[in-house]
Amino acid sequence: MTIRVIIVDDQAMVRAGFAALLSAQSDIDVVGEAPDGRQGIEVSRTTHPDVVLMDVRMPEMDGLAAARELLDPPPGVVHRPKVLMLTTFDVDDYVYEALRAGASGFLLKDAPPADLISAVRVVAAGEALLAPSVTRRLIADFARQRPAPRKDPSLRLNGLTPRETEVLELIARGLSNQEIAARLVLAEQTVKTHIGRVLAKLDLRDRAQAVIFAYESGLVSPGA
Amino acid sequence: MTIRVIIVDDQAMVRAGFAALLSAQSDIDVVGEAPDGRQGIEVSRTTHPDVVLMDVRMPEMDGLAAARELLDPPPGVVHRPKVLMLTTFDVDDYVYEALRAGASGFLLKDAPPADLISAVRVVAAGEALLAPSVTRRLIADFARQRPAPRKDPSLRLNGLTPRETEVLELIARGLSNQEIAARLVLAEQTVKTHIGRVLAKLDLRDRAQAVIFAYESGLVSPGA
DNA sequence: CGGAGTGTCGTACCTGGGTATGAGGCCCGG
DNA sequence: CCGGGCCTCATACCCAGGTACGACACTCCG
CATH class of the missing domain: 3.40.50.2300 (Response regulator)
Structure with missing residues (x-):
């Protein structure tokens, strides 16, 4: 051939x-x-x-x-x-x-x-x-482009506890506090507490900025 | 050598x-x-x-x-x-x-x-x-990974007017409504109107989901 | 000319989300 | 065993953000 x-x-x-x-x-x-x-x-x-x-x-x-x-x-x-x-x-x-x-x-x-x-x-x-x-x-x-976690933001991500990271990821998936609470079997207030800590630690204002951080740090990735 | x-x-x-x-x-x-x-x-x-x-x-x-x-x-x-x-x-x-x-x-x-x-x-x-x-x-x-805009969400993005796209991008940069209004020289209420339309057109619930959409559609990209 | 689309803004309302404060329980390491 | 993270939750407050409805101006086009 x-x-x-x-x-x-x-x-x-x-x-x-x-x-x-x-x-x-x-x-x-x-x-x-x-x-x-x-x-x-x-x-x-x-x-x-x-x-x-x-x-x-x-x-x-x-x-x-x-x-x-x-x-x-x-x-x-x-x-x-x-x-x-x-x-x-x-x-x-x-x-x-x-x-x-x-x-x-x-x-x-x-x-x-x-x-x-x-x-x-x-x-x-x-x-x-x-x-x-x-x-x-x-x-x-x-x-x-790929290195799993980028260094600048992702280092700061180390300051987060496992639970906080988990919550952050769900935020980055678009879930509301209620939905997160349901998913993790928690009281909504507990979710709020976690989020509050996440925002404070990462110096973010609201969940929208948290989503941005999640993408920029590589915690979540487009198409995944 | x-x-x-x-x-x-x-x-x-x-x-x-x-x-x-x-x-x-x-x-x-x-x-x-x-x-x-x-x-x-x-x-x-x-x-x-x-x-x-x-x-x-x-x-x-x-x-x-x-x-x-x-x-x-x-x-x-x-x-x-x-x-x-x-x-x-x-x-x-x-x-x-x-x-x-x-x-x-x-x-x-x-x-x-x-x-x-x-x-x-x-x-x-x-x-x-x-x-x-x-x-x-x-x-x-x-x-x-690269093809500039992905097709699935990005097609729906076509339904957005230029102004709406502009607003969406600023949301994806983490700006508040006030900041967006200042940046675009608008009344805050106008910004809200635009956002409302964006959310409706894209079937999203809040600005956090809008951020996700912006990343997933390629409107904005990590590291950019 | 009249209508559709876009962009602009106002008033009014409601709630989800973020903040503040406090507190109880668990587990680990010093 | 005691202090310190971590996780959990409650009560209370406030406001940014989202929704609903209406309005006016401009542009483009059939």
Whole structure:
């Protein structure tokens, strides 16, 4: 089963080079080319490639917009190729946009030829691959965004007792004092007492600010 | 400038294999080995390698804990090696933990030898590299978490007028009605009117739930 | 022109939530 | 065994916030 590839890049030389490189592989067929995003979509819709090599910067319709169109096609279009983005220099706004859109990879054009070839295979197999510098950024971003508890507010969270933390979490879920009391089998006044202490310890004014704190500290997270 | 590497793995065979493989490279020196995390840290502290190859599963102290220790050392320890995690099979809880901890890469042991070698070089250069399957997960996670506005709640957000959205955002910043009125140069009652409409449209009970909605919909984001 | 949508504000009412104060019981560590 | 957290609850007070109803101005559009 050969891998069907199309190449979308505004520079004819680049297309020719990549095409030659990839065609030389026995398991890869270059089945189309296009000089801009719009035509790239056309070619993709007619040739149904497994992988689309897509340059980022192009006239008419840039690679990002084209990638979005291919990865989130209008109703009726069933074909969904993998998209491997290419760029000459690693401006990273593009990277994030492309990954958001669902691209399977992001390579720099100065990568070794062997890398490009293996990237095509990896992407065709449903996996993903990024240029090392991009990987580093993505990890950094991940680590920055993710570290379970953030440090600034979350340290102060240590001042809370287990019960208080529990109450805070329920506040952050939108429950009223009554509901919290019911949930924890407590008198409503007890809940109020806990909340009072939480607000005092964290220097907050009301439950709305408590909710904010819960999100900012990582006690609760969007989508969870 | 050669790259100084140590290998931490509980299987002597694996250590020997990797050591042989890497030592054969003119730009890589294997300067130490260790059979578990605790000793790995010891060796790292004495040999000061550029890169630590670290197995995930190990007796005594697992690779994750050891990685954390190396990447976020106690006061006084200045040396901070790059950590490249290795695993036999790609259980991904480990992956996320390792990346959170600040690891520079994550490879499967069944990767081609050439990949391991180039990975060491990439990591030593300050970049990062992941196994393709890991990359895919990370991207998927990124795309899932990031898409600017989420769709479910954010669509309902479309029902809000600009002014209402503005007010909602200020609520989500923790402002009181008075403060919002001051900020927007309005009567407090006007603010109340807007809030009332927001709550009604979004089917929320109070401003605390409004804050939750703001975070869940992506109107505001933690850390922003 | 007339109506719909938006933004603005007033008056009036009610209650949930936050504050203050005090107090009893439990458990742990010094 | 005693002091100190922690958890629990009561009584009492007050007000920010939420609700209800009505009103006026402006803009856009059929």
